[in-house]
Amino acid sequence: MSAETVLERILNRDEEPRDLPLALLQHITKHFCEENKIGQGGFGEVYKGELRNGIVVAVKRIDVNQITIDDVSFRREFNSLMNTNHQNVVRFLGFCSNTHHIPRKEAREINLVNVRERILCFEYIGNGSLDKHITDELRGLEWEPRYEIIAGICKGLLYLHEQKKIIHMDLKPPNILLDDHKVPKITDFGLSRSNDKSHTMGHRFGTAGYIAPEYEKDGKTSFKCDIYSLGVIITELATGCKTVPDKNN
Numbered sequence: 001m002s003a004e005t006v007l008e009r010i011l012n013r014d015e016e017p018r019d020l021p022l023a024l025l026q027h028i029t030k031h032f033c034e035e036n037k038i039g040q041g042g043f044g045e046v047y048k049g050e051l052r053n054g055i056v057v058a059v060k061r062i063d064v065n066q067i068t069i070d071d072v073s074f075r076r077e078f079n080s081l082m083n084t085n086h087q088n089v090v091r092f093l094g095f096c097s098n099t100h101h102i103p104r105k106e107a108r109e110i111n112l113v114n115v116r117e118r119i120l121c122f123e124y125i126g127n128g129s130l131d132k133h134i135t136d137e138l139r140g141l142e143w144e145p146r147y148e149i150i151a152g153i154c155k156g157l158l159y160l161h162e163q164k165k166i167i168h169m170d171l172k173p174p175n176i177l178l179d180d181h182k183v184p185k186i187t188d189f190g191l192s193r194s195n196d197k198s199h200t201m202g203h204r205f206g207t208a209g210y211i212a213p214e215y216e217k218d219g220k221t222s223f224k225c226d227i228y229s230l231g232v233i234i235t236e237l238a239t240g241c242k243t244v245p246d247k248n249n
Contacts, residue, residue, distance in 0.1 A: 004028075004051060007121070010093050011055060017082060020094040025049065025119055029059050039129075044190075048124065056124040057093060062190075063117050080166050080189040081120070088156030090177060090187040091123040122187070127180055131173035134236060145182055146237050152184040157230060160186070161223050168192050169221065171229035172210040173236065193221060 003024040009015040028049030029036050039046035044062035051057065081092035096119040130149070133141070153176060160166040168175075169191040177185045191205050206215070212228035214220045235241075 007057070007093065008051060008053065008055070011057075011123075017092050017094045020096050020119075020121060022096050022098045022119070025059050025096055025121065028057070032059075032061060049121070056126070058122045058124045060120040060122065061117060062119070078120070080164075080192045083164055084160070084166075086156055086159040087183065088152045088185055089159065090125065090185045093121040093123065095120050125177035125179050125185055125187075127178040127182065129174045130176040130178060130184065130233075133178060133182075134173055134240070149178070149182060149184050150234055150237055153186065153230065153233065156184065156186045157226055161226070165194055166192055167194075167221055167223055168226050168229075169215075170206055170210075171226050171233065172207050173233060176233070 003021045004027075006015060006018070007020060007024065010017060026032065028051060029047040032045075032047050036047045036049070037045060038048050038058070044060050047059045047061065049057045049059045078095055084092065097116075098119065099116050157168070157171070160168060166189075168186065168189065170188060171186070175186065175188040177187055179185065210229045210232050212225040214222075215225050
């Protein structure tokens with residue numbers, strides 16, 4: 001059975017997510033060419049990959065280093081994704097670990113440096129992320145679709161919290177994708193953690209404006225951190241801005 005057939009079977013839910021060959025991910029993304037690049041975040045770049053049957057998937061490529069993400073963070077995201085199955089959480093298809101060499105000039109010599117990367121494969125959501133819609137369409141978006149988006153985010157978050165005991169820790173509009181029917185899907189679990197292992201963190205990560213005050217100030221993680229971020233998103237969807245407008249305006 002070819003690697004592409006395996007990925008097709010995963011898409012058809014005949015197989016569980018699994019380790020995917022690097023050659024397959026390179027092939028479907030045209031070797032991660034620039035024209036197939038569809039997004040970039042603090043923890044990696046996302047590319048569109050097309051299978052022979054025309055089905056499109058998303059491939060997230062992450063260099064492992066002190067600036068982007070370490071193996072612990074990768075395993076955290078992988079474990080979170082492997083254990084999720086909900087219509088409001090982006091569907092995970094597989095992963096790949098790879099090490100390659102690049103030339104780097106150091107002093108007067110050119111040395112080969114090992115570069116470790118981790119690659120994740122997801123379902124492709126073609127309607128963009130929520131922040132694009134807030135920016136471009138909010139003025140013309142009726143209340144009912146806004147409500148449905150809010151309800152979908154709440155359902156996805158409730159599933160993560162109550163059934164999977166996962167704290168997302170980076171909930172924001174760029175990490176919520178909308179499908180063609182504007183069904184929201186929570187994505188990007190690079191900062192997620194199990195509530196069972198919740199603790200006070202020394203280094204703070206996240207996006208200003210969406211970070212809960214207790215996490216930003218003291219590094220305390222809990223489900224409440226996600227609820228704070230959710231409140232900011234709801235305010236933004238309802239009013240077009242992150243903070244409540246002046247009541248006199």
